[in-house]
Every structure is written in C-alpha cells, then in structure tokens.
Amino acid sequence: MFSQEDYQLNIDGKTTPIALDTPYQIKVGKKMIDVTLSIRDTLTYIDSFLQFSYPNSYKVSEMELEQGITQKVLMTAEGSGFMVQEYSSLDPSMMQELLLKEVTKESKEYGYTEKREDYERTVRSGQTLKVLRSVLTYKDDIAIYEISSFSKKDEGLLLMTIDMNVSENGPGKRLINMIWDSIEFK
Numbered sequence: 001m002f003s004q005e006d007y008q009l010n011i012d013g014k015t016t017p018i019a020l021d022t023p024y025q026i027k028v029g030k031k032m033i034d035v036t037l038s039i040r041d042t043l044t045y046i047d048s049f050l051q052f053s054y055p056n057s058y059k060v061s062e063m064e065l066e067q068g069i070t071q072k073v074l075m076t077a078e079g080s081g082f083m084v085q086e087y088s089s090l091d092p093s094m095m096q097e098l099l100l101k102e103v104t105k106e107s108k109e110y111g112y113t114e115k116r117e118d119y120e121r122t123v124r125s126g127q128t129l130k131v132l133r134s135v136l137t138y139k140d141d142i143a144i145y146e147i148s149s150f151s152k153k154d155e156g157l158l159l160m161t162i163d164m165n166v167s168e169n170g171p172g173k174r175l176i177n178m179i180w181d182s183i184e185f186k
Helices: 092-110 171-182
Strands: 007-011 014-018 024-028 031-035 042-046 050-055 061-066 069-075 081-087 113-116 119-122 128-138 141-152 155-163
Touching: 007 024, 014 024, 050 171, 081 171, 092 113, 092 128, 092 141, 092 155, 155 171
Parallel strands: none
Antiparallel strands: 007 014, 024 031, 042 050, 061 069, 069 081, 081 155, 113 128, 119 128, 128 141, 141 155
C-alpha cells in the first residue's frame, strides 16, 4: 500500500512525519505508544457566518474576491458543487436573480431550455430561504442551478448549487444534499 507522510506529529518538541491510517510506534518518555492518525468521514466547516458538513474527500477552496467579499467553493470532478459568497458590508439578497441569469445565460444562448422551479427551503438553523432554481436541458444533458441568500443588516450570504445531474445519486448530488441538510447560519 502506498502511503505519503504528509503530516507531522509534534510531541514535546519532537517532530515525526506520519501518514493517515498508518500505525506507528512512538517513544514518549520511556514508553512506546501506538499512534494512528485518521480523518473523520464527515468534516465541518465553521466561520463567523455559517457552518456546514461535507465529505472528507473534498476541500473547501476559499478566496477573497475583493474587500468585503469572500468566496468558498466545494466542487466535484464532474463540475457539480456548492458555492458560498460572504458579503461583510452589503446585503446580497437583491443579487439572486442577477446571478441566476448570469450563470445560465451562456447555456440558454447555446440552446438549452430553462424551466424555473423556485421553492422555499428551511435550513438546519431554522431560517426559511427562497431558492431560485433553474433546470436547463439540452438533448440528454441536464444542469440545475440554485441560488439563495441569507441576509442580516448590511451583510449576508449568497449561496449557489450547481448540479450537472450526472446521476440521481452521484457525488455532486450527495455533496449538495449534505451541505443543504447541515448548513446553519449564525
């Protein structure tokens, strides 16, 4: 089995390179102890605005788009995923329709037909969100975009899901559902 020692275990000033799920014996004082570093199947992202769970096979990519706007993205290899934009100095709720038009514009120009299926969703922390949903179809291809927001005074979140609908229970759907089912706003 191939194993990379990407992690470091620091005990009392001594650093030992270790790999996930690989048993090690490490001397602590005069005693040898067994150590195995593992990662949980489900991880939790937490910041000052929100928290959500996601599978450990994904990493939250985060970048500052401009001052006061931070974006977090989790995407599958198929192009499905969840995006959150945090606005620290403005309420983004009025941008929902604009964002949906922008992300679907190119597909509609190509020939995809759009069916709107807007709905409301109550998240784990109890807030009910209006979700703008666009189902785009072209021949056998289906792409589903959802846009929502959560706002406070002069700040808030803009949420977007992208489901390339590769399969009914594919990795994209599982990732999106896990985040929607666990997301909490602060």
